[in-house]
Amino acid sequence: MSHHLVKRFSSKERLVHWTNMCTFIVLTLTGLGLYSQTFFGLTSIFGGVDMSRVIHHYAGLVFIATTFLIFFQWFKDFTAAGEDSLGDVISSYMNHDYESPPSGKLNAGQKLLGFIVFSFGVIMGLTGIFMWFPDLLGRGIQQWMYFLHNFVFILFMLLILLHVYLGTAASPGTWRGMYKGTVTKAWAKKHHGAWDGDEV
Amino acid sequence: MAKKMIIVDTSECIACRGCQTACKQWNNLSAVLTVNRGGYENPPDLGYNTYVKIRFNEKEAGGDVRWLFGQDRCMHCTDAGCEMVCPVPGAITRDSNGAVIIDQNLCTGCKYCVFGCPFDIPRFDSANKEGFGKNRAFKCTMCADRQGMGMAPACTKTCPTGALTFAEKADLPDVSARARKAGMTVYDGDALSTNVVFLLEDNPDAYGLPAKPAIPTPAYLWRTVMKPVGVVAFVLGVLAVITHLVTVGPKEVEEGDDTPSSSPYQGGGGSDVSSPR
Numbered sequence: 001m002s003h004h005l006v007k008r009f010s011s012k013e014r015l016v017h018w019t020n021m022c023t024f025i026v027l028t029l030t031g032l033g034l035y036s037q038t039f040f041g042l043t044s045i046f047g048g049v050d051m052s053r054v055i056h057h058y059a060g061l062v063f064i065a066t067t068f069l070i071f072f073q074w075f076k077d078f079t080a081a082g083e084d085s086l087g088d089v090i091s092s093y094m095n096h097d098y099e100s101p102p103s104g105k106l107n108a109g110q111k112l113l114g115f116i117v118f119s120f121g122v123i124m125g126l127t128g129i130f131m132w133f134p135d136l137l138g139r140g141i142q143q144w145m146y147f148l149h150n151f152v153f154i155l156f157m158l159l160i161l162l163h164v165y166l167g168t169a170a171s172p173g174t175w176r177g178m179y180k181g182t183v184t185k186a187w188a189k190k191h192h193g194a195w196d197g198d199e200v
Numbered sequence: 201m202a203k204k205m206i207i208v209d210t211s212e213c214i215a216c217r218g219c220q221t222a223c224k225q226w227n228n229l230s231a232v233l234t235v236n237r238g239g240y241e242n243p244p245d246l247g248y249n250t251y252v253k254i255r256f257n258e259k260e261a262g263g264d265v266r267w268l269f270g271q272d273r274c275m276h277c278t279d280a281g282c283e284m285v286c287p288v289p290g291a292i293t294r295d296s297n298g299a300v301i302i303d304q305n306l307c308t309g310c311k312y313c314v315f316g317c318p319f320d321i322p323r324f325d326s327a328n329k330e331g332f333g334k335n336r337a338f339k340c341t342m343c344a345d346r347q348g349m350g351m352a353p354a355c356t357k358t359c360p361t362g363a364l365t366f367a368e369k370a371d372l373p374d375v376s377a378r379a380r381k382a383g384m385t386v387y388d389g390d391a392l393s394t395n396v397v398f399l400l401e402d403n404p405d406a407y408g409l410p411a412k413p414a415i416p417t418p419a420y421l422w423r424t425v426m427k428p429v430g431v432v433a434f435v436l437g438v439l440a441v442i443t444h445l446v447t448v449g450p451k452e453v454e455e456g457d458d459t460p461s462s463s464p465y466q467g468g469g470g471s472d473v474s475s476p477r
Contacts, residue, residue: 034310036427037289049288049308050333094448134311143315146285147422154430158437165441171451187453 006188006197008177013073017178020066023059024160030056031153060128067121071114077106078114083194086112093170102193113163120156124149203298203369204347206276206356209399210407211384212363213269215240215254222358223252226343230329246272248325251340252355259406270407271364273355274321274340275394276300281415282337285316285423298369298395299342309335316419318392318410342395369395389413 009017030052033042043052071078083101089109091098106114127149134142168175173187182200223229229249234242241256257268280300286292291306292313302313302322313322314337322337330336343353351357352366359365367375376386379399387398392413398404404411 034287036287036423038427040287040289053308053310093444093451096448096451131310134315139315139320143416143418146312146315147418147426150422150426150430154426154433157430158433161434161437161441165444169445169450170441173453184453190453191451 004185005182005200006185007181007200008183008188008197009181011181014178014181016066016069016073020063020070023063023066026059027056027063028153028157030059035150057128057132060125060132064121064125064128067118067125071118074106074114077104078111080104080106080111082106082108082111084108093166103191103195105192105195105197107192109166113159116159117156120152120159123152124156127152203296203395204342205298205367205369205372206342206353206396207365207367207375207399208271208396209363209365209379209384210269211382211399211401212361213254213271214361214363215256215267215269216360217242217254218358218360219252219271219355219364220250220254222354223340224249226346226354227251227341245323246321246339247323248330248336248338250323251338255408257407259402268402268406269363270398270400270409272321272408273396274300274342275319275389275392275396275413276340276342277318277389278393278395279391279415281316281318281392281419282313282322284415285312285419287312295344297342297344297347299344299347301341301344302337302339304330304332304336304338307332307336309333309337311335311337313337316416316423318389318413318415372397375399 029042030046032039033046033052034049034056040049043049046052046055082104084103084107085101086108088098088100089103089107092100127145130137130142130145131149134145137145166174167178171191173184174191176187177183183197185199188195188197224231229251232243232247232250234244237244239256241254243250243253246253252271252273255270255272257270259266259268276294276299278294278298280292280294282302283292283294283300287310288306288308290303291308292300292302294300309324311324314320314324322339324335324337325332326335328334328336330338343351343355346353346357356364356366372388375397376388379386383401385400385403387400387404387409388394390413392415394413398407398409400407400409
């Protein structure tokens, strides 16, 4: 019946990624509410500013933990050799006739994303811990922690916007890999020609 | 009401610390148990229950040691860093007299104001001694409650030498001119335009005051610069995504014999993708 499907991500891998995704959304909404009076209305979603802070702190811990789990569970895919380059990936999304060398399980852009997301996660986690316990550092350094947390968040948000777009509307059939864990053979051939996934 | 100011004329201060006591009395602040540190300066720092403190600055000149008495206190900036970084509407406000006031009932204890203050003034009640909740910020209120009843702040009321005076902010040019004529430095926070004005006998450094007071650069970048940058970046990002979607369009998988579904969004809507065509 389902000979046309290929296993993409295990349920364990998907659970980790989903947890990371959900905490990212919660952290974004609570974080914006805690950032500025402009976004203060968002704190009411979470039962006020005090509760927003509690949720932000503990969701942050889960987010950092799952960021590490993601990095390690896909580390060998992030570091795998591949024939395609980042330029190939970009070109293939800008021009559908572009002939890109076949990608492995992850294309060059996804590998790069893996490293950037991990780096951003670590920076957000570190600066976040110092915002939670602001007396650990000197005054001058601490002031930069707030700025860094905010600055890296903006980059992170843009990156995740791109990631979500490429994983859904820009590339039909991809979402299934994160939703059900399987993709169609045709999808695998089109996007990851050099990847030899297991049939389901 | 017209803006007011507290003038701290350091040449008149005899460090009696009456202001410290009057402040505690009016604001009903508890005492601090301290140890002898070998000097008259006490307590060692401002606290959630200490809004003003006389600082005994020592300056050596020609083999002599001179005391330069200064006062640690909220400067009540017109351009207030604490107010700028505070994320809770109404938690830090400025009243029409120019006083910058923290409302502990609204404060959430994030400590942003501590690091946004150019003068390192707000302090925390980390053990919830005041009962507002942990880590609520406290500092001098310029006795806004007294001012509301037409009274001068407690510290200025009690000062026996005239070192602390309460005046109309409009008088600042006259006060400054007189002080400068007497060879003193007028310290009003430059661009911050503080409503506490120091008349100094030496340069600000000697009193532990920042020579160039300003809202900390990272705080300014964090809040004033990055907020619009972030909003614009997000909107542009969404527009870029929409533009790509409607011009270049999605990277469709060509339907082959082994693709099952009529929907291009396989699995996205929970459609039955497992049955072959």
